[in-house]
Amino acid sequence: MTVLGAESFNNASFMPNMWATIFIGILLMLTIYHFWLQSLRYIKLGNKIPGPAPWPIVGNMLMAIGRNPIDMMKMVLDIYHNSKSDVLKVYLGPKLYVALSNPQDIELILGSHVHLEKSWEYELFEPWLGEGLLISKGEKWRTHRKMIAPTFHSSILKSFMPVFNKNARVLLQQLDKVKGQEFDVHDYMSGTTVDILLETAMGVKKTEEDNTGFEYAKAVMDMCNILHLRHYKVWLRPSFIFKWTKMASEQTKLLQLIHSLTRKVIKRKKDDYFVRASKQESSLYKDALKEEMLDLNAPAKPNERTENYKYIRDDLEDIEDNDVGEKKRLAFLDFMIEASQTSGTKLTDEEIKEEVDTIMFEGHDTTAAGSSFVLSMLGVHQDVQEKCVAELKEIFQDDWTRPITFFDTLQMKYLERVIMETLRLYPPVPIISRKINEDVQLVTCDLTIPAGSTILISQFATHKHPKYWENPDVFNPDNFLPEKCQDRHYYAYFPFSAGPRSCVGRKYAMLKLKVILASVLRQFVVTSLKQEKDFMLQADIILKRADGFGITIKDRVVN
Numbered sequence: 001m002t003v004l005g006a007e008s009f010n011n012a013s014f015m016p017n018m019w020a021t022i023f024i025g026i027l028l029m030l031t032i033y034h035f036w037l038q039s040l041r042y043i044k045l046g047n048k049i050p051g052p053a054p055w056p057i058v059g060n061m062l063m064a065i066g067r068n069p070i071d072m073m074k075m076v077l078d079i080y081h082n083s084k085s086d087v088l089k090v091y092l093g094p095k096l097y098v099a100l101s102n103p104q105d106i107e108l109i110l111g112s113h114v115h116l117e118k119s120w121e122y123e124l125f126e127p128w129l130g131e132g133l134l135i136s137k138g139e140k141w142r143t144h145r146k147m148i149a150p151t152f153h154s155s156i157l158k159s160f161m162p163v164f165n166k167n168a169r170v171l172l173q174q175l176d177k178v179k180g181q182e183f184d185v186h187d188y189m190s191g192t193t194v195d196i197l198l199e200t201a202m203g204v205k206k207t208e209e210d211n212t213g214f215e216y217a218k219a220v221m222d223m224c225n226i227l228h229l230r231h232y233k234v235w236l237r238p239s240f241i242f243k244w245t246k247m248a249s250e251q252t253k254l255l256q257l258i259h260s261l262t263r264k265v266i267k268r269k270k271d272d273y274f275v276r277a278s279k280q281e282s283s284l285y286k287d288a289l290k291e292e293m294l295d296l297n298a299p300a301k302p303n304e305r306t307e308n309y310k311y312i313r314d315d316l317e318d319i320e321d322n323d324v325g326e327k328k329r330l331a332f333l334d335f336m337i338e339a340s341q342t343s344g345t346k347l348t349d350e351e352i353k354e355e356v357d358t359i360m361f362e363g364h365d366t367t368a369a370g371s372s373f374v375l376s377m378l379g380v381h382q383d384v385q386e387k388c389v390a391e392l393k394e395i396f397q398d399d400w401t402r403p404i405t406f407f408d409t410l411q412m413k414y415l416e417r418v419i420m421e422t423l424r425l426y427p428p429v430p431i432i433s434r435k436i437n438e439d440v441q442l443v444t445c446d447l448t449i450p451a452g453s454t455i456l457i458s459q460f461a462t463h464k465h466p467k468y469w470e471n472p473d474v475f476n477p478d479n480f481l482p483e484k485c486q487d488r489h490y491y492a493y494f495p496f497s498a499g500p501r502s503c504v505g506r507k508y509a510m511l512k513l514k515v516i517l518a519s520v521l522r523q524f525v526v527t528s529l530k531q532e533k534d535f536m537l538q539a540d541i542i543l544k545r546a547d548g549f550g551i552t553i554k555d556r557v558v559n
């Protein structure tokens with residue numbers, strides 16, 4: 001008894017000692033790890049950059065705990081506004097993130113041919129987009145960009161006008177059914193955008209009973225929500241943790257839906273190609289293009305720009321100027337399929353699928369958010385809406401309801417300024433990031449960003465930089481009058497990014513936005529029940545309103 005009692009006493013006293021030893025051991029290891037980290041050049045340089053104080057080991061990771069996307073957005077904006085600094089850092093664990101908001105520093109990254117690699121965060125897109133243009137790197141990115149960018153050449157875009165007009169008419173019929181009641185216009189913009197993309201870039205016609213656009217758009221939005229949660233709930237990032245969550249099985253289902261549409265689209269297009277090839281017919285798109293060129297009321301001169309974006313620096317204008325010839329004047333998927341069948345081009349089915357998924361994602365959610373923000377702003381700013389309508393009256397005085405031509409869109413200068421101003425205040429892609437493999441010495445201050453860190457570039461912050469924008473928070477389309485743009489830094493405004501890795505769909509997006517928005521404004525008066533200050537923004541991969549894009553519409557009476 002006595003012996004047993006003594007043993008159990010000894011065991012009981014041994015246990016706390018063991019746990020205390022383990023605890024002290026871990027603490028000691030973490031302390032050594034912390035001091036070792038602090039001795040690294042990477043961290044030493046990082047520590048010189050202003051930003052919220054990090055905790056040992058975890059850095060600033062705790063800031064994300066318990067916050068939803070709306071709170072996150074508020075927190076990030078508060079940090080930005082309170083810091084008054086153009087350079088800010090945060091640590092996620094030992095990983096250094098540096099946010100830049102001065103155009104001169106941004107140019108060092110976006111304008112460079114060296115810092116082209118996307119940051120680690122984009123890898124979360126991989127199960128969905130594979131190594132499509134958005135995330136690919138090196139030679140693969142370069143050769144695919146060379147192939148894809150010309151498929152959005154102005155001559156191709158012109159041939160899309162009938163599809164834009166047709167889908168705009170379908171949209172108007174849908175909107176007509178919700179006249180007089182408040183509704184979320186994003187739902188309509190999203191479905192329409194997918195349908196238009198399928199028919200233009202992919203060349204696949206929608207059948208009457210087909211609900212693909214809506215289902216696909218919903219799946220894309222749900223996928224974005226999952227990816228976004230994983231971006232800021234950093235403990236969900238590693239796949240070995242994520243795969244055990246409910247979200248992972250939801251992601252599998254969503255990807256099945258998305259990828260099955262992609263495969264269907266590619267198969268249909270490939271079948272068409274083989275039928276055409278067996279009959280030795282020319283490309284459908286080349287034919288459509290010829291018809292459209294004959295059809296245009298007033299075709300633009302060869303060197304006429306699609307819009308006024310002369311102050312965005314990217315490679316798209318070079319593609320326009322150095323005309324790439326007939327061979328490449330095929331719409332996106334036609335070109336990819338023809339390229340895959342041409343000897344010498346190493347383009348596999350998987351690569352086509354990745355690029356189709358990328359274009360469907362990039363081309364859809366961005367434009368849906370952009371058009372919904374424009375309609376929200378027009379709903380708030382009735383005077384601006386009236387000016388847009390006055391411009392449309394000038395253009396369509398001969399026939400208010402006729403289809404919109406490419407030439408008409410070139411005359412929509414005020415509407416263009418409204419779109420650009422909306423994209424300034426509400427950039428659909430609010431932030432982009434790059435991994436830097438070489439040190440970057442900033443030009444605006446004496447700071448060096450060490451190789452290996454991630455650079456965050458926020459359109460949302462830079463587009464309101466007080467040094468570059470007068471009354472930065474005020475909606476004013478005249479910010480984009482040519483004389484105002486002339487002296488502004490190129491990298492003060494980059495809703496489509498800029499430099500060699502800018503958006504390949506920029507011209508496509510602007511053209512489509514003009515046709516859709518002008519069509520809505522010709523038929524309806526748009527009103528927003530909420531004021532701009534009450535918009536609840538949600539930090540997401542694509543910037544959205546958490547409160548929905550609520551508007552009301554009524555028939556426009558034109559005199």
Ligand code: HEM
Binds near residue numbers: 133431508509
């Ligand atoms: C308002 C509409 C749009 C906005 C605001 C927008 C914005 C952007 C931005 C900011 C990037 C750079 C992303 C990054 O570096 O992380 C980008 C890239 C890209 N966008 Fe867009 N985009 C729009 C519409 C479109 C459309 C309509 C398409 C295609 C039909 C498209 C296709 C792409 C592709 C393929 C890339 C990757 C380019 C590369 O890395 O070389 N986008 N877009």
